Amino acid sequence: MADFVANVLREAQERKASFKSIEVEKGLELELDEGNLLATDPNPIDVKKLSENKEDYLLNLARDNTQLLFNTIWELPIERVDDVVLVKLPPPTTVIPREKPVPKAKPLTKWEQYAKTKGIVKKKKGRMVWDETVKDWRPRWGYKRANDDTKDWCIEVPAGADPNEDLFAKRKTEKKERIAKNELKRLRNIARSQKLKVSELNHTPTLKESRGEVNRKIAVAKLSTASVGKFTETLAKEKPAKNVGCKRKFTPNHSDIKAEAAHQLDLLGKLGKREVLNVAKAANMQMHEEEVSRAKMKKDNPLSLKKGKKNLGKSGKKFGKGDKFSKGDKKFSKPKKGFKSGRKGKVAKKAKR
Structure with a gap:
């Protein structure tokens, strides 16, 4: 037993000798921020030791700086709560930038704005209330709530x-x-x-929806199925929905090589082929443009195309027998007695007396 105790003590001494001291010496004191648990080392780095053994040098440097930070933390006020030692940290001094902006305050609801204006303070109510019918404590809302009027088997008819x-x-x-x-x-x-x-x-809600709105909702409901409306049955006399096109269809990756080669050669032939001028179509287009321009010119200035013709009114239309006339026209013909002038040069029949 004595040999066992001696071995344990010897191992403890060896282990204690391997531990480094908690006292660390630095040329310049560290800048410590206990609130953020942050330590900044202003001492210059030894480039020679860093180049010789980079990993060990950085590990020892981090260990020494951490030891100094913990030494400062243990000098702060200490509290004990449920056999746990707690240290009260001071407010932080270093401003650390945020990754995201500060969230905006949640806007008040209509009731919260009214309560704030009137000075109404919300009072928290207890969840459990007494139910006189069951003679037991029941929750105020939810399942098996107290004073549930939907469970009444008899209702008194009011006057x-x-x-x-x-x-x-x-x-x-x-x-x-x-x-x-x-x-x-x-x-x-x-x-x-x-x-x-x-x-x-x-x-x-609306009292009556339009036909277009109903059709749009039907089309959306059909496309909401797992097959995107492929197997959805249509109603009797149902018209196809507007502005709802089918998806593009692509050729499969594995298909007939001859058909694919023919398709590609056809595309190359269309790209290299020059368009042939259709003389008849071009002549018809030119004649149509000339007729349109002539009709427009006639409408704008009718006298320019009908020079030398008599009995022309302001509209450029020749007056005939039975036609209406205006006082602004210099030349006109009077209608015969017993006749009425009709629209568009038509002569009305003689009225029966």
Whole structure:
């Protein structure tokens, strides 16, 4: 037993001799920031030792600087909490740049703004409340909540209400309406925080939707399947959706080599082929342009094309018998008695007396 104790003590002495001292000497004192656990060494690096053995030199340098930092930390005030020694660090002195900008404050909801204006302070309510019906503590909301009116087996008909109305269904409907109203308020708060309009989120209900909107929603629902609408059945007399094109189809990587070679040769032939001038088509286009220009010139200045013709009005139209005339025209012909002038030069029949 004595030999065993002697061996343990000898090993402890050898291990203690291998440990380095906690006292480290430096030419220049380190710049320590205990709040950030940061130590900056202003001493110059020994280039000779670094070139001889880089790993050992950097390891010893890091060990000495860390030892000095821990020596300074143990000089700070110490607390003991549940057999754990804690050190109270001072506020940091070194400003460390952030990777991302400081997050903006969350915008207040409509109710929070109103409460802040009126000075309303939110009071935290306990989750458990007493239920007189069950005579037990139940949660205020959620599963098996207290005072749950949806579990009533009998409802008293209020005075003046319709006795044939289903009050159970009415309660369920009112609950769904409350849930929908709260959801709409939540979406409005999100839209306000994102500086968007509620109408852009397409959550506002409408009494009647247009036919185009219904068709668009049907097309979106069909394309939302796993097969992207490939196996979706169409309704009777259903028209194809507009602005919904098919995806591009690419030729498979493994196909017939002869067909691929023929396709490539066809493309090369089209690229090297010069376009032949179609004389008849070019002549027809030229004649059409001349006719259009002539008609435009006639419309702009009708007198230039009809010189020397008599009985011309302001519009350039020749007056005939039974036609209407205006006082601004210098030359005109009077209609015969008993006749009425019709539109576009048509003569009306003589009225029967």
